[in-house]
Amino acid sequence: MSNANDIESGRLDPAVAMSVQDLHVTFYPPSGPVRAVRGVSFELREGEVLGVAGESGCGKSVLVRALLGLLPATATVEGSLELDGEPTTLDGALQSEAALVYQNPGASLNPVFTIGQQLQFVSGSTDPTELSGFLLQAGLKDPEQLLGAYPHQFSGGMGQRAAVALALAQRPRLLFADEPTTALDVTTQNQVLELIAELRQRHRLSVVLISHDLAVIKRVCDRVMVLYAGLVAETGTTSQVLTSPSHPYTQALLESVPRPQAVGKSLASIPGMVPDGRHEILGCAFAPRCSHAHDACVTEEPAMNQLAVGHSVRCVLSDPTR
Amino acid sequence: MSSLLVILGVVTITFVVSRLVPSDPASLYAGARARPAQVEQVRQDLNLDAPLMSQYVSYIGDLLRGDFGISFATKRPIAQDLRRFLPATLELAFAATALSMLVGIPAGVAAAARRHRPSDTSLRLFAVLGVSVPVFWSALLLQLFFSSKLDWLPLAGRTDATTSFNEVTGFFLVDAVLSGSWSNVADVAAHLVLPVAVMAAYPLGLTIRLIRGAMLEVLGADYIEAATVAQVPRSTVLSRLALKNSLLPALTILGLTFAYSVSSAFLVEAVFAWPGLGKYLTDAIVRVDFPVITAAAMVIAVVYVAVNLILDLVQSWLDPRVQLS
Ligand SMILES: Nc1ncnc2c1ncn2[C@@H]1O[C@H](COP(=O)(O)OP(=O)(O)OP(=O)(O)O)[C@@H](O)[C@H]1O
Ligand SMILES: [Mg+2]
Numbered sequence: 001m002s003n004a005n006d007i008e009s010g011r012l013d014p015a016v017a018m019s020v021q022d023l024h025v026t027f028y029p030p031s032g033p034v035r036a037v038r039g040v041s042f043e044l045r046e047g048e049v050l051g052v053a054g055e056s057g058c059g060k061s062v063l064v065r066a067l068l069g070l071l072p073a074t075a076t077v078e079g080s081l082e083l084d085g086e087p088t089t090l091d092g093a094l095q096s097e098a099a100l101v102y103q104n105p106g107a108s109l110n111p112v113f114t115i116g117q118q119l120q121f122v123s124g125s126t127d128p129t130e131l132s133g134f135l136l137q138a139g140l141k142d143p144e145q146l147l148g149a150y151p152h153q154f155s156g157g158m159g160q161r162a163a164v165a166l167a168l169a170q171r172p173r174l175l176f177a178d179e180p181t182t183a184l185d186v187t188t189q190n191q192v193l194e195l196i197a198e199l200r201q202r203h204r205l206s207v208v209l210i211s212h213d214l215a216v217i218k219r220v221c222d223r224v225m226v227l228y229a230g231l232v233a234e235t236g237t238t239s240q241v242l243t244s245p246s247h248p249y250t251q252a253l254l255e256s257v258p259r260p261q262a263v264g265k266s267l268a269s270i271p272g273m274v275p276d277g278r279h280e281i282l283g284c285a286f287a288p289r290c291s292h293a294h295d296a297c298v299t300e301e302p303a304m305n306q307l308a309v310g311h312s313v314r315c316v317l318s319d320p321t322r
Numbered sequence: 323m324s325s326l327l328v329i330l331g332v333v334t335i336t337f338v339v340s341r342l343v344p345s346d347p348a349s350l351y352a353g354a355r356a357r358p359a360q361v362e363q364v365r366q367d368l369n370l371d372a373p374l375m376s377q378y379v380s381y382i383g384d385l386l387r388g389d390f391g392i393s394f395a396t397k398r399p400i401a402q403d404l405r406r407f408l409p410a411t412l413e414l415a416f417a418a419t420a421l422s423m424l425v426g427i428p429a430g431v432a433a434a435a436r437r438h439r440p441s442d443t444s445l446r447l448f449a450v451l452g453v454s455v456p457v458f459w460s461a462l463l464l465q466l467f468f469s470s471k472l473d474w475l476p477l478a479g480r481t482d483a484t485t486s487f488n489e490v491t492g493f494f495l496v497d498a499v500l501s502g503s504w505s506n507v508a509d510v511a512a513h514l515v516l517p518v519a520v521m522a523a524y525p526l527g528l529t530i531r532l533i534r535g536a537m538l539e540v541l542g543a544d545y546i547e548a549a550t551v552a553q554v555p556r557s558t559v560l561s562r563l564a565l566k567n568s569l570l571p572a573l574t575i576l577g578l579t580f581a582y583s584v585s586s587a588f589l590v591e592a593v594f595a596w597p598g599l600g601k602y603l604t605d606a607i608v609r610v611d612f613p614v615i616t617a618a619a620m621v622i623a624v625v626y627v628a629v630n631l632i633l634d635l636v637q638s639w640l641d642p643r644v645q646l647s
Contacts (some may be wrong), residue, residue, distance in 0.1 A: 068551060090548075100551045108544040112566045112641055121563065122552040148644040163548075169553045 016085070018067075018094075018174060023060070023079035025066045025230075030175040031090060036062040038230040040079075044174070049207040051198055051221030051238065053214055053253065057274045061232040064176045066096055073277040080297040091150050098174035098313045099167035104183045105159030109151035112178055115162050116147030123169035137202075138165035157188030174175075174255075175199070178210045193220050214253060223310070228252050229275050229285035232304070236311030245314040250289045284315070292317060325627040337381055341374065347612065351394045370610050387489040390617040395609045400617045409492025409597035410480060411587045417495075417514055418471040418522035419580045426526045426596060427572070430533025434541060435560055445530055452527020461520045462594040468516060478595035485509045504585070517594040521587070525579040532575055536568035543567075570640055577633040585622045591624060 021300045025037035038061045044050050052060050057279065066077045069092025081088045102108035110118055119131045132143035138161040140146055151159060158181060167175060177196065181189040186251060197220045199205050211217050215223055217238065224241040232246040244250045252270045272289035275281055284290070287297040296316050305318045348365040349356065356364075365371050369380065384391065390400035429481065432447040469477040477484065480494050486615060487501035495514065498506035540546060542562055549559050588600030606614035638644045 050401060070547060070551070095551050095553055100549065102544045104544070107344065108548050110545040110549075110563060110567070111643060113563070114642075121549065121554050121558065152643050166548065166552070 010268075014048065016043045016306075017046045017048075017083070019082040019085075020067065020112075021082075022078045023063065023066060023077070023081075025062050025075055025077050026077045029074075032278055036230050036277050037066060037282075040227070040230070040232055042225055042232065042235065044206050044208060046206055047200060048223065048227040049196070049209055049221045051217035051224040052208060052210045052227060053217055053224055054227035054233075055213065055253075055270075055274050057276065058227045060212075060227055060275075061178055062230075064100070064210060065226070066090065066174065067235060068092065068098060068100060094174070094314060097172060098176055099159075099170045099172040101163050101167050101175065101177040101180045103179040105154070105156060105163045106151070106183075108163050109154075109159060109166075111151055114148050114150055118166055119147070119169050122166050123167075123171075133168045134165040135162070137168050137199070139191070139198075140164065140200040142273060155188075156184050160184060160188070160192050162196065164192070164199070166322060168199070173206060175205045175207045176210075177207065179212070180209070181216055182211070182213070189216070189220075196220055207313075214242060229276060229281060231285060233286065234311075234313045234315075236308070238310040239309065246307055246311075246318050247286075247315050248292050248317070249286045258302065273293060278296065318322065327444055328627050329620070329623055333382065333385065334378075334622055335376055336534045336619050340612040340616045341377065346536070350610065350612070354542060356405050360543055363526045381511045385620075390620075391613040393606070393611055395606070395611045395614070400614055403601075403614070404617065404621060406489075406493060407599045408430060408630060410494075411584055412601060413493045413495065413514070414521055414587060414590065414598065415580055415583045416597065417518040418583060419520060419525060419576065420524040422525035422529045422579075423576065425531055426529025427569070430461070430568075430572070431537055431560055433530060433534040434537035435556075437538065442534075446534070449530040449534075450483055452523040452526075455523065455533070457520055457589045458593055460523060461516070461590060464516050465593070466519060475515050478593075480510065480513050480596065481506075482509050482513075516597055517590050520593075521583055521590050525576055527582070528579060529572055529576055530574040533568055536571050537564055540564045566640060568614040570637060573640075574633055577629045577636075581622075581629040584625045609612040 012314055019042075021041050023037055027034040027036060040059075040063060042050070051061065054060055062071070064072050066075075067081060067090065069090060071077060077090050079090070079091055080092065083094070083097060084262070109115075113121075115135070116128070116131055116146045119134055121124055123131065123134070126130060128144065128147060132147055133141035140158065140161050146162070152163070154162060160183075164180075173195075180196070181192050184192060193216060196207060196209065200207055200220075207220075209217065209221060221238050222236065223237050225232055226241065226247065228249050233244065233254055234241055234250045240255065241250060245254055249270075256270060275285055275288075281301075283296075283298040283300055284293070284302050287293040290297065302314050302316045302319065304312045305316050305320065306312045307318060343537065345612065346361075348370050349361045351368065352361045364367070369377060372380075388401055390404065392398065393403065396403075401581055409510055413640045418472045429445055433442045452637055468475045485506055487497055487503070487506050490500055491498050496508045497508040537560075546559060546564055550556075551562050554563065584599065586600070587596075588604045590596065590602070591598045591600040599621065603618040605611075608620065
């Protein structure tokens with residue numbers, strides 16, 4: 001299912017579909033500014049699934065919503081975005097190329113319109129064969145019949161497939177999926193992941209898959225980006241990051257047993273909490289929770305160090321100059 | 323089914339009240355200076371010496387035949403009066419409700435779409451005024467300005483003294499159209515403007531507030547954001563995708579304000595000398611005219627029940643999750 005090995009060995013080198021440089025997002029609630037994303041850069045290649053991992057509150061959703069221009073006007077978004085090498089604005093211009101799938105299908109489907117009507121709004125098509133085609137592509141059986149069904153008649157898995165069908169009806173090149181399987185039981189979780197992998201293959205979709213669950217990421221992602229406190233802690237191919245994790249945070253994430261109930265809570269095996277972005281962070285954001293931390297970690301923010309082609313880590317332990 | 327029970331309950335209660343509260347309905351009917359023989363005659367005529375149970379049965383039988391009895395005060399059949407007064411009030415209430423929906427729903431949507439901008443703030447201010455300014459005060463103010471000062475609109479009544487046409491339905495706007503004369507229509511419409519505006523103020527303000535609030539909540543939902551990402555035009559998102567979700571709470575309240583405006587029309591009707599149910603009922607209350615009070619209470623109950631039935635239908639049409647029982 002995973003193409004990780006192909007990319008790693010250089011056999012596949014698809015073009016860069018989207019490139020993000022130095023993205024910063026700051027919110028200004030009355031309680032004072034919150035720096036939710038503090039300088040994230042990454043590339044997404046054509047037909048690639050990029051996993052975004054990290055604990056609750058580390059900025060995964062904000063990152064995606066900033067790229068899509070969905071943040072409230074009270075948030076400032078800085079940085080640059082390129083699509084196929086062309087500079088693109090961060091004011092929602094990406095929406096014409098991208099679709100977004102949410103965690104909870106119950107909230108991402110409009111309760112008072114049939115699936116058929118919703119597909120119609122999104123695709124602009126009124127042709128029932130075309131509309132049911134989207135449902136078929138999302139792996140739903142009896143699509144003609146489902147066109148007349150309302151979301152409340154769907155199970156969670158079917159609902160998420162319908163949400164994927166709505167995304168496909170936008171004929172996107174990029175698919176952003178924010179915890180698309182977190183609300184589902186394990187069996188449906190696997191089915192939805194397989195669907196995403198299959199769509200990537202069939203439509204050459206480039207996918208950004210947000211998940212706090214590394215097992216999910218391991219199943220479908222070619223590359224992984226681990227976020228911590230609004231910064232990239234470690235990035236690389238799935239096998240690089242998950243089999244030889246080099247950031248103590250990635251290591252700690254891997255050691256913690258992922259449990260569905262743990263969503264929104266700090267992971268049991270990592271003591272402490274994610275810093276909340278309200279306070280200026282000196283040095284490494286993870287230092288207070290890191291078992292390897294030493295003096296240098298609390299005074300200067302570590303730079304990104306490249307360990308191998310495509311594998312980079314923001315940690316002084318990996319600094320070759322030390 | 324349950325609505326029939328509600329009506330039967332109201333009928334029963336009003337029957338009991340009308341037969342038990344007045345110490346002697348017959349002498350009330352006959353008048354204060356009637357001689358005992360006359361009172362006895364009335365008692366016979368109105369069947370008031372029969373056992374309560376058989377009176378109740380014949381009372382319901384009469385109602386089913388559309389016979390609401392005879393007014394103590396005017397001695398006229400109440401059904402005949404209702405046919406004149408009820409349409410006058412319903413005409414006001416229908417027009418006021420239609421106005422609040424036609425103006426209030428788009429205004430509420432616009433306010434939500436322009437949240438916290440000047441147009442939203444002024445719409446909200448307008449809505450607060452609408453729900454808080456007392457009816458008699460706004461009525462007098464409008465009369466003073468538009469009739470007395472500017473002389474644009476008639477002061478009171480349903481038509482000019484010189485206007486006349488066949489009263490087919492009792493809804494004068496309809497009757498005027500049926501008469502085929504545009505000057506009749508214009509006259510009736512001009513007489514409707516001020517009372518309808520006054521009566522619509524409260525439901526209009528309420529509609530703007532309810533639609534705005536419901537829209538703001540719906541606009542924050544994932545499925546609306548998903549539609550935005552899908553590049554569904556903003557106007558479609560507002561007027562179709564989000565509005566259908568927001569209509570439910572607003573329509574429920576609007577239906578109830580319609581029913582309420584029928585039962586509370588007397589203030590507007592008093593100021594505008596509007597010969598409607600409210601005026602008919604207040605006159606009856608002043609004269610302790612029990613049969614009329616009972617009949618009016620029943621009519622109002624039927625209006626409430628009908629409105630609730632319609633609301634159930636609209637609700638199940640708007641929201642697939644609502645099942646009609
Ligand atoms: N509208 C907002 N106003 C202020 N702060 C916000 C806002 N939205 C997000 N944040 C802050 O941004 C930070 C990152 O939030 P984000 O939703 O991206 O986390 P996440 O990684 O997606 O977590 P989760 O796994 O819980 O979804 C959090 O500290 C959050 O409090
Ligand atoms: Mg999130």
